[in-house]
Each structure stands twice: as C-alpha cells, then as structure tokens.
Amino acid sequence: MADSALIWAGLSVLAGSAAAIVALRQNRQARRLAAHLKQAEDDRKRLTRERDGARGEAAALADRLAALAMDTASLRTEVQALRQAEAEAQALLDAAPFPIWRRDAEARLVWVNARYAQMAETTPAEAVARGLELASSHDLSQPRDLALAARDAGILRTEDRRFVAEGDRRNYRIFEQPVGSGTLGFGQDITTEADARGQLRRHMEAHMEVLRTISTATAIFGPDRKLILFNRAYARLWQLDEAWLDTSPTFGEILEQLRADRRLPEQIDWQSYKRGQLGLFTTVIERQEELLHLPDGSTLRLVISAYPSGGLLFAYDDVTRQLTLERATNTMIAVQRATLDNLYEAVVVYGSDGRLSLYNRAFSQLWQIDPDLLNRQPHLTEVLEAARPLMQRGPGWAQLRERLVDSFAARKPTRGRLERGDGAVIDYASVPLPDGAVLYTYLDVSDSIRIERALRDRNEALERTDRMNAAFISNITHELRSPLGTLISMTEVLAQGILGPVNARQEEYCGDIMLASRNMLRLLDDIIAIATIEVGQMALDPDDLAAEDLWQPQSTQWLDLAEQRGVAIELPDGQATPAGRLTGDGHRLRQALDSVFCAAIDGTPQGGRVRLSTYTAENGAADTNGRLCLRIESHSGGLAPVRPTRVFADLADAPDRRRTHADLSLVVARGLLDLHGCGLRLDDGDGMQAVEILLPAGRTPAMAAIAASPGGQ
Structure with a gap:
C-alpha cells in the first residue's frame, strides 16, 4: 500500500510536471503565434502603403502622359506653323525685286532667291551648285572676300560693284550681314544713282x-x-x-x-x-x-x-547805284501815294505798257484786290481778272473784258457807269496822260441801292438757311443715323452668335465696331442737337424735378468712367442736398449735366478728383435768390501745380467765338442750358477749375416760347 501510494504520488508529480510542460509549450506557441500575427499585420500595412504609392505614381504617370500628349500636339502645331512661315518667307524672298542670297561659314553660296537666279540667267539650284557670283568676270573672288570680311568683323559691310546682268551693265550696292556662322546678303540697284x-x-x-x-x-x-x-x-x-x-x-x-x-x-x-x-x-x-x-x-x-x-x-x-535810284523813286511814289490816298475817289494809273504804276487805297478797297498784288505792278488784264469776282458773271464776261481793254487802248477820255456783280453801281472816268499812261477814277454811288438789295438778299438768305438746316437735320437723321443704328444692331447679333459661333478675334472686332459706331452715333446726336437748337426747333417738356433726378441715373456710368481714367469723383449725399425743386426738361438737363461731368473727368489728370456739389444761391440778384446751383470742380490732386485741361472752354465760349476743334457735347450742353435759362459762372484757381450752373426755379419765358412754337411741339 505504501508502495502504491508512493507510485501514485510519483505519478501525480509526473502528471503535474507534464501539465506544466504542456502549459509551457502552449505559452511558447502562443507567443510564437502572436509574433507571426504581428509580422503579418506589419506586412499587410507595408503592402497597403506600397499599393497606395503605386496607385499615386500611376496617376502621376497618367497625368504626365496626358501633358506629354498635349505638348506633342502643340509641338506638331508649332512645327506646322513654322513650316508654313518658312514657306511664306521663301515665297516673299523669291518675290523680292532685288537679289538676296545666303552664305555658309566659308562664304560659299547655300541659297539664292528667284531674282538672283534671273540675273544669273539660270535656276536658283543651279546658281548655288555652280557658285555663280554677281561680280565682274575680272574679279570673281570679290563677293567672297566681302562676305569673309563681314563675318570676321561681325558687322554689316557694303561695297559698290559694276557688272553685266541680263545683258546690260549695271551698278549695284552689295550688303553682307553676319548671320549665325555665315552671312546674309542682298543687292541694291544704284545704276540710276551712279x-x-x-x-x-x-x-x-x-x-x-x-x-x-x-x-x-x-x-x-x-x-x-x-x-x-x-x-x-x-x-x-x-x-x-x-x-x-x-x-x-x-x-x-x-x-x-x-x-x-x-x-x-x-x-x-x-x-x-x-x-x-x-x-x-x-x-x-x-x-x-x-x-x-x-x-x-x-x-x-x-x-x-x-x-x-x-x-x-x-x-x-x-547795288549802291540801284539803291540810290530806288530811294529817289520810292520818295516820289510815296509823295504821290500820300496825295492819292487822301482822295475820296478810287484812282489807278496804267503805264503805256499796260502795267499798273500807281493806285490809292480807295481803289484797293473798292475792288477788293490784295495790295500785295497791286504792289507787284500787274498788267491791266491781271487787275481785271483779280476784280472779276465783283464784275458781271456769266457768258458776257469775255465781251465786258474785251471792251474794258479796248477803252484803254483807244486812249480817249471816257465816262460811264458800271454795275458790278455784287450789285454796286460805279461811276468811272478815264483820262489819257501826256506820258502815254491812262488815269482811271471810280466812285461808288450805290449806297441806297446796296442797302435795299442787302436787306432783300439777307431775308432770302435767312429763308434758305432755315430750309437748309431743316433738310440737313432730316438727311443726317435718315441717311446716317438710321443706317448706323442698323449697323449696331447687326453687329450685336453677330457678336451674340445668333447667326453662328464666332471666335475670339471676331468677337473683339464686333466689340470695336459697336464701340466706334456708338461714339459716331453720339457725335451725330450732338450735331443734330446743335442744328436743332440753332434753328429753334428743340422741343422741351418742362416738368417739376427733384435735384437728385439730375445726377443719380448717371452716377454708375460716371463711376465706371472715373475708374477707367484713374480719377476720383465725389457726388452729393441725398441728405446733404438742399431742399427745393426745379422746373425743366429732365431728359435734356440730365443730358447737359452728363456732358459737363464727363468732360470734367476726361480733362482731369490721373490721380485728380472731380466733385459735384449743390447749394442754394443767396445774396444775389432778386431773381437768383433761393435757386438751386450745381458746382462741378476739377482738381489736379497730387499732381499740383499741374493744372487741369480747360475742360469748360466750349461751355463758356459764346457760339460766335466757338473754337474750330470744339467739344460738341459741351456745345450741346451750353445750348440746352441756355434754353432752360440757366446761369453759368467759371471759377479758375491753382490746380482747380469749376463751373457753377444756376438751375431754373420755374418755367422761363424761353421754355414757354419753345413749347408754344410749331417746332417745339
């Protein structure tokens, strides 16, 4: 029993050891398995990263291939354009009327144009192959020597040559210009110059x-x-x-x-x-x-x-003797002229040779002949031709001229009356002088007749002017303005692509056409407005207006224009505008104010400032107190002491003193303001110009008269 107990105890120990060994082995396998799992996770992450990198590289490679494809297409287009340009340049050089050639580094011909081959009496290819030079047969090395000298010096070299070309001896000026490793040359025919x-x-x-x-x-x-x-x-x-x-x-x-x-x-x-x-x-x-x-x-x-x-x-x-004689003669002539110039009658003396020798101021004024012409002692026929504009016009002029010349040749005293083409009636008399000369006197006796005719002609001229102005307005409206509007509409249709797609250049051209057409349309409107104002046919529609109605509709347009010109503008604040209303045609007053303000922006230097302000007139005349006044100022800003352009010159000048190159928009603005009875005052200072417009407070007599006239209805 003790032995069996001992055996069982030993077996129990062995069983425990075995279990411990089994547990130890299981732990080792677990750790080994965990290490394998961790290694597998790391490998998975690494493979994931490599896969993502490969995908990125593939995408980048695809983008690069697409860019290379686009570059290849662009390069092909460029190559085709270069080949086309080369062909065009070749054609242009072949069409040149003078010889052109190209040489290599050894000054040998590598290319010639058609004119060169024509002068060498062969083809371009054969001229290059044979090395045919444009030079005298006695010195064929001269062209290469000039090309080598130009190549070595690195500058343009020229020389004149004389040789036979196309069967004729010609002079040419030869030019050799270094280009790359060789030279480019051409010849200029100077035969005529030589x-x-x-x-x-x-x-x-x-x-x-x-x-x-x-x-x-x-x-x-x-x-x-x-x-x-x-x-x-x-x-x-x-x-x-x-x-x-x-x-x-x-x-x-x-x-x-x-x-x-x-x-x-x-x-x-x-x-x-x-x-x-x-x-x-x-x-x-x-x-x-x-x-x-x-x-x-x-x-x-x-x-x-x-x-x-x-x-x-x-x-x-x-010229000592000549000057002495001239002084004596001039003294005598001066005495005679002083005597004649104090006579009321027009006097002229023609010498025996028919040339004018003496005249007085009254003669030049009566026949409106330039004294410079008379001082050159012209012949009688020249004086008659100079006076022809005042003489009778028409087919009878030849007979009248012949009769006047015959009266001089007859050398007999004559008297008569002559009616000029301008209506003047002249009494004349001729007296032969002992030295063979003939003296003529003229006296104007047509004062009363001239006044009567002038009044009648003036009345007819005014009527014709009214008819011409009316016809001018009608013609410019129907013959110019209407077709111009059609042109703008058709260009807008083209630009919008309604009739088909347009490319960028065509769209740009359409924009330029519309811009130029609108500018011309505005110019025609200004011309029509000026003509309409001058003939008294400008129609006004007076109404009560608020001050803000004059500038607020145009404020956006003014801001855009000021930004383009680099100019700052200041407009009135609605709360700061003086209270009160005015009477006038809102459309016409806005048109006038827009013209004046835009002219101020255009005339102000970059960096300057344009300001519009309002105030109520006080301490003035009885009819101005309480009226609204607009003030437009143009300042040069940081450019002082630079002064703004005289932007308001055409606004201030009277119509009879209008400049040749006047700003038509300002001329129209002046007419519209005058029709409304507005007062104008200019203010000019260092670096500043201003205009003040006194607006009407009620219906003025001028507006009432325009509204009541047939043209203003």
Whole structure:
C-alpha cells in the first residue's frame, strides 16, 4: 500500500510536471503565434502603403502622359506653323525685286532667291551648285572676300560693284550681314544713282566754267572752308591778289585779310562776328540774302547758298547805284501815294505798257484786290481778272473784258457807269496822260441801292438757311443715323452668335465696331442737337424735378468712367442736398449735366478728383435768390501745380467765338442750358477749375416760347 501510494504520488508529480510542460509549450506557441500575427499585420500595412504609392505614381504617370500628349500636339502645331512661315518667307524672298542670297561659314553660296537666279540667267539650284557670283568676270573672288570680311568683323559691310546682268551693265550696292556662322546678303540697284552722279559732276564742271566768266563776284569754299573757286570779279571787288587766292586760303584767312584792309564793316566784337561767319558752313541749308554796307559807302547784296558737293557759294553784287535810284523813286511814289490816298475817289494809273504804276487805297478797297498784288505792278488784264469776282458773271464776261481793254487802248477820255456783280453801281472816268499812261477814277454811288438789295438778299438768305438746316437735320437723321443704328444692331447679333459661333478675334472686332459706331452715333446726336437748337426747333417738356433726378441715373456710368481714367469723383449725399425743386426738361438737363461731368473727368489728370456739389444761391440778384446751383470742380490732386485741361472752354465760349476743334457735347450742353435759362459762372484757381450752373426755379419765358412754337411741339 505504501508502495502504491508512493507510485501514485510519483505519478501525480509526473502528471503535474507534464501539465506544466504542456502549459509551457502552449505559452511558447502562443507567443510564437502572436509574433507571426504581428509580422503579418506589419506586412499587410507595408503592402497597403506600397499599393497606395503605386496607385499615386500611376496617376502621376497618367497625368504626365496626358501633358506629354498635349505638348506633342502643340509641338506638331508649332512645327506646322513654322513650316508654313518658312514657306511664306521663301515665297516673299523669291518675290523680292532685288537679289538676296545666303552664305555658309566659308562664304560659299547655300541659297539664292528667284531674282538672283534671273540675273544669273539660270535656276536658283543651279546658281548655288555652280557658285555663280554677281561680280565682274575680272574679279570673281570679290563677293567672297566681302562676305569673309563681314563675318570676321561681325558687322554689316557694303561695297559698290559694276557688272553685266541680263545683258546690260549695271551698278549695284552689295550688303553682307553676319548671320549665325555665315552671312546674309542682298543687292541694291544704284545704276540710276551712279548715272546721276556722273551727270551732276559734268554739270558742276560746266557750272564752274560759267561762274568764272560772270560779272557777279563769286567764290566757292569747300567743306573744309578752303577756297576752291573764284572769278576775277571777286578779286577786283575785294582788291585781293589773285596769286594769293590761287593758294586756296581758308575763309577765316580771307576774313582776316579783309579786316586788315578795312574792307569789312566795323564790328564791336570781331571774334564773335568771325565765329558767326565760320558757323555758316554748318548752319546754312536754304539760300540766304543780306546787304553789306561797306566803310567806303558802297552797298553789296550778298547771296549765300549751299554748294551741291559741300561747302558754300558766296555771290556779291554792287547795288549802291540801284539803291540810290530806288530811294529817289520810292520818295516820289510815296509823295504821290500820300496825295492819292487822301482822295475820296478810287484812282489807278496804267503805264503805256499796260502795267499798273500807281493806285490809292480807295481803289484797293473798292475792288477788293490784295495790295500785295497791286504792289507787284500787274498788267491791266491781271487787275481785271483779280476784280472779276465783283464784275458781271456769266457768258458776257469775255465781251465786258474785251471792251474794258479796248477803252484803254483807244486812249480817249471816257465816262460811264458800271454795275458790278455784287450789285454796286460805279461811276468811272478815264483820262489819257501826256506820258502815254491812262488815269482811271471810280466812285461808288450805290449806297441806297446796296442797302435795299442787302436787306432783300439777307431775308432770302435767312429763308434758305432755315430750309437748309431743316433738310440737313432730316438727311443726317435718315441717311446716317438710321443706317448706323442698323449697323449696331447687326453687329450685336453677330457678336451674340445668333447667326453662328464666332471666335475670339471676331468677337473683339464686333466689340470695336459697336464701340466706334456708338461714339459716331453720339457725335451725330450732338450735331443734330446743335442744328436743332440753332434753328429753334428743340422741343422741351418742362416738368417739376427733384435735384437728385439730375445726377443719380448717371452716377454708375460716371463711376465706371472715373475708374477707367484713374480719377476720383465725389457726388452729393441725398441728405446733404438742399431742399427745393426745379422746373425743366429732365431728359435734356440730365443730358447737359452728363456732358459737363464727363468732360470734367476726361480733362482731369490721373490721380485728380472731380466733385459735384449743390447749394442754394443767396445774396444775389432778386431773381437768383433761393435757386438751386450745381458746382462741378476739377482738381489736379497730387499732381499740383499741374493744372487741369480747360475742360469748360466750349461751355463758356459764346457760339460766335466757338473754337474750330470744339467739344460738341459741351456745345450741346451750353445750348440746352441756355434754353432752360440757366446761369453759368467759371471759377479758375491753382490746380482747380469749376463751373457753377444756376438751375431754373420755374418755367422761363424761353421754355414757354419753345413749347408754344410749331417746332417745339
């Protein structure tokens, strides 16, 4: 029993050990399994990350492939455009009327245009293959030498050549320009220029031979101011030694010699005078004339002109006797003219040769002939032609002109009455003079007739003007404005794509057409408004208005325009506007205010400011107190002391003093404000211009008259 107990105890111990061993093995397997699970989780996460990265790389690769495809298409388009441009350039160069070629680094021909091949009497390919040069057969290396020199120097080189082309000897100016590793060349036909130079040279030689023989003292100085030609008259005039002149002294040396001989007028500052004379060689372009009064009392007429080959030509004429005779003659004529100018009658004297020799102021005024023409002593026929606008017009002019000329040739005293084409009635008389001249007197006796005719003609002219203005307004409305509106509508249809899609450039063109058409439409509206105002046909619809109604509808447009011009604007606050109402045509007053305010924005420099304010007039005339006044100011802002443009000039000037290039919108605004009886006042200060518009408080007599007239209905 004890042994069995011992055995069971041993078995129990062994069983416990076995269980412990089993438990230990299970723990080890569990830990091993947990490690495997953790490793598997890490592998799963790593594989997930690698899969996500691969997907990102694949997406990036797909985007890159798409971009490469787009770049490839763009490059293909570019290549096609370059090929097209190359073909067009090739065609353009082949169409050039002068030869063009290209050389490589060794100055060999690699390309020529059609004109080059035509001059070489072959095809472009054969000209390049054979290396045919445009040069004389005696020096075929000349073209390559010029190209190599241009290539080595890196600058444009030119030279003139003479060779046979198309069976004719021609002169060409050759140009070689370095381009890349080679050169680009072309030729300019200067045959006509070379022939002209030769002809000019022969002409100058003949001219010099003539100058040596004339009596006028002449000297020619070259560009270096040295004497290159003189005649004997020049040496005699200045008493200079011809042997010394043959040594070609300079102009300055001759001046010093003449000063030493006391032949020139005395000068206070000789050096300044000499510098001025020497400066003529660089300043004289056009022909100059002057008189020289010499110390010996003689007077010379000096003519200075530029010489064709460079330098100056000096020509001297002694006009002492001529001036003396002219002074005596002018004195006598002045006495006669002073006598005649104090006569009431118009007087004219024609010499025996039929040329006018004397007249008085009354004659020039009576026949409205330019005194400059009469002072040139014209022939009788020239005076008749000058007076023709006042004479009888029509087919009878030839007979009338012949009768007047015959009366002069008859040399008999005559009297008569002449009715001019302008309605004036003239009494005339002719008296032969002992020296063969004929004196004519004219007296205007048509005052009463002229006044009557002037009144009748003025009335007819006014009626014609009214009819023409009405026709002008009608024509400009139907012949210009209506087609222009149609053009704007059709352009808008095209731009909106109603008739089919349009590309960006076509849409831009349509926008430009509409902008220009609207500007022209606004200009036509201004012209029609001016014409309508001037003929008194402007229709007004007066009504009671609030002050805000004048600027609030245009405020958005003004803000856009100011933003484009870089100008700040200030408009009245509704709470700060003075109370009170005004009477007028709201549409026309808004049109006038819009024109004035837009002109102020346009005339204000960038960075400036335009302000619109309102106030109630006080302490003025009885009819102005309590009336609403608008003030528009244009400030130069940070650009002071820069002043704004005179933006209100056309608004302030009266219609009869309107400028040639007037702002039509301001002219229309002035007319509309005048129709409403508005008062205007300009205020001008440093960096500021302002205009104040005194608005009507009630229906003015002018508005009532317009509303009651047939044109204003």
